[in-house]
Amino acid sequence: MWKNRAVQTLLIGAASTSVLIVVLIFLFLGKEAAPFALTPGLSALFDSKWIPVSFQRERFGILPLLSGSALVTLLAMLITIPFSVLGAIYIAELAKPLEREILKPFIEILASIPSVVLGFFGLVVLAPLVKSFFGLNTGLNALTGAILLSIMAIPTVISISEDALNSVPHVYKRASLALGASQLQTIFRVTVPAALPGIIAAVMLGVGRVIGETMAVMMVTGNAAIITANPLDPVRTMTATIAAEMGEVPFGSVHYQALFCIGVVLLLVTFGLNVIGQQVLRRYGMRQ
């Protein structure tokens, strides 16, 4: 009997590590970022300039970084949503069984290409294309980053949307077809609306991935910390700032703490998106 007990205790211990890690992530990010709240104070983060190294006055405003992340994410989702949703509709509703068996693994491969390899592809192939297409001085800008990010987000959004479309009960479709609706009408008036919560959740999880992406974005967005809404301007995202600068700051400096503050913001944003996305999925699941 003691053996069963011991095993069960061990397993509970293993299962608890996930909780422990989450607590430690919040604790240690908070711990390293906290001194910033005392000096220079959290209000310093709402500056419009990010100049962490300066002979006069360092400025740690994360607004340009927030706007950079927001612009790249928004553009990426504008590309991702139509491609993923229409692609998912095709795979779930229209493709023949054999065709589906070939399409799905191909799109899964896209999900497993490392982000640094995609970033490299963006740097040497995509950026020159964007540069010559728009006649720019450099192809390293928000648009190039957004295209690359959408390539990374598409597999995630497609596979969750496809699951949502597949989980719409067959009787809905049959009832619609029996009433004389065409296949197209059935897809867009019955199946897609019924799967909409799942598709929305898929998009939100995609947004979470896009905001958190680091390497590809750092390699192709040009890394200029400016506030802009022009897709053809270079921008700098929160993730890229941490990755690019953390290697060079002295541990414990104000700059170091500021980078951890960015990490906390990122963590909170992705955490929020994740919670809402899961909530939508769960409510949708309950309705089934």
Place this chain on the structure above:
Amino acid sequence: MSGSFSENLIYGLLRAITYAIVLLVGYILFDIVIKGLPVLNWEFVSGYPHQSGASGGILPAIAGTFYLVLGTISVALPLGVGSAIYLSEYAFQGKFTTIIRMAIITLAGVPSIVYGLFGLGLFVLFFRFGASILSGSLTLACMVLPTIIVASEEALRAVPKGYREASLALGATKWETIRTNVLPYSLSGMITGSILGVGRAAGETAPILLTVAAFFLPKLPNSIFDQVMALPYHLYILATQHPDAEKVRPMQYGTALVLLLLVLGLSLGAIFIRAHYRKKYKW
């Protein structure tokens, strides 16, 4: 199912969009394979880099990634499989289970660079492991843990209830039942799911950037407290930090190809194993 003209037009459009994505995947793979292949030879994968990576081989980076993958598996696999067994076989609906599930979902959504910061704060600085294989592996293990748990739980739940009931009815204890009648049938599924997760870890750059990766270190590590080079970080450095990026382009493509082969090889291998065992056990 032949519809009207406009209906066919819309079907054509949907098909075109889907195949555009497939074509894009094909083009990315094609570009890297075609331009990386000429560099790929024995000297490249077994030699040491010279002139900060402009010539020579990438052995230290391959070895570094190998050690990191090994370290990540040895930490994440027992924890992940243990969690999955608890969640699938022992846990009942309750507050504790809900909290664990929420934690797993949260971990799956944390950005990779935040894992890097976390690893820096906890393993590198607080535990004083320094930038080392140990810190990097532990950081990556935290990152792949949710993937391994979800995949393993799925494999465990696929084993029919009757197997457990038959064993319990014969008087076996709970753990005996799991050990002899559940684990053998779910092991392949758990392993393939874990390989898929670890394949992702092998290609990640952001978490190792702050916890282990060395810019240029043309030697092999002696212990788990050593820094190492790693394939993804090496590619990043060659592509963006090298003073003569154009000239080392072949080296960049070669490194990208090796990394891609490693990650895709792991994934394809896992998918293959899964397909094999799916045929073996039918219930």
